[in-house]
Amino acid sequence: MDKVIIAKDLSLSYSSDETIINEANFDINSGSFVFITGASGSGKSTLLKSLYGALKPKQGSLVVGGVELSGVRKSKLNFLRRHIGIVFQDYKLVKEWNIVKNIMLPLLINGYVKSVAENQVDKLLKHVRLNHQAEKFPLELSGGEQQRAAMARALAHNPIMILADEPTGNLDDYSANLIWKLLEGANEQLKTTVIVVTHNIPQNLNVDYRHFHIEYGSIHEVD
């Protein structure tokens, strides 16, 4: 099976004097479902940021989707990001755009024809049960609805990998269950690699998953 992520002696930091992740070594196969856990401030989100190139490795090597991210050029990074779906804890929806336009964003970036993009958005809106809220703006929706819209956006362009940063934190049970079902579905049906940063792994998950735990800057796999 292809390796979609390979980290070798990977160190991550925001400043020169403090290392968040220290010489981590791991790899992730394409089509895997992976959980990354750890205490608050342990570096879970930092690791996730490095996977979409928002934080460059301080040391070592990090290859994502065949792209070496240390010293990566902006154009190559953009190319990689076009094939990744990201779900943020704070949703990161464009406030001035309605839900349809927000979900359509990765499709338009990837050059989809508008009519095809609209059909895809229609389907996704039904999947995330937001078809009645399509024309609304993010701030007119609840947190759970915004996260479902963000989830639809992450799935819209059939990415090779979904990176989710605490996607169900502070969500009601209904929205949380829906998010997990969508992630499961993407992994099972589309063989999308799913990497989720979370505090709690849900108990009722129907997929095989790997679990990495971060503690004191080091990453180890939990059996």
Added chain:
Amino acid sequence: MKSIRNHLSLVVALLSILFSIQVFFIVERSIDAYKVNLSTNYSVIAVSQKKLSNKSILNINKLIKDVNELSPDAVIKRLNKNMKSKNRELLKLALPHFYKLSLSYFPSPQEVKNLRRSLLKTNGITKVEDFSRNHDATYKLLLLFKSVVLVFAIVVFIVTILLIFKELKIWQYKHNERMSIMGLFGAALWLRSAVLFRLAIVDALIATVIAFGVFTYAASSTWLIEQFENIGIDILIFNPLSDTFILLGVAMLISILLATLIVLGHKEEV
């Protein structure tokens, strides 16, 4: 309403720049027209001991548009009305030749000096009266007027540019989040900035259309035309083709520069 507010601040700033530019054009055209008027009333007198042909005088300096030899009769008549006609003829022969030189435009003091020098170098010409005191006073007044308008236009320009920079900061704040989110999904820089450039181009067009409307109206205003006629100036207040082209160019340049600065100053949020 929100959309109008989005456009209004930049459109108003651009309009004030376009207005100051067009007002400067009008003043410059008025001064040029006034100079032409002055040049028809201003002439230089050259005194020559020998008769010179008009062609030879015209060749002395490009500034000389026309030459008229002044008849000495009027001077002689004034000298002595009781003089015998024979003596009068003798005096006429002894008098030098007076030439009135009309100029093609109203010259600068330096050009007057150069003209005087080249005339005095000409064989036969012994004296040149250029009425330089009168000339210098008028010319300096014109220059002062032009400078005042230029300073005024520059001040308006600077104040407006400062306003635009303030607007830039607001735009930067408004667009930064959207541009960052688009960047996280791999949008190329041109795609992230497209909205901004579209807004800038639309605002430049709106400002130019408003300026076009106002100046077209002003150019046909009988009151304004009368004011110019009162001071003997006939100018084109607004050229709908070339002036619009310049105003559109300036508005586009400023607004695109503004959008470019925002794009260059954009910092990706993570």
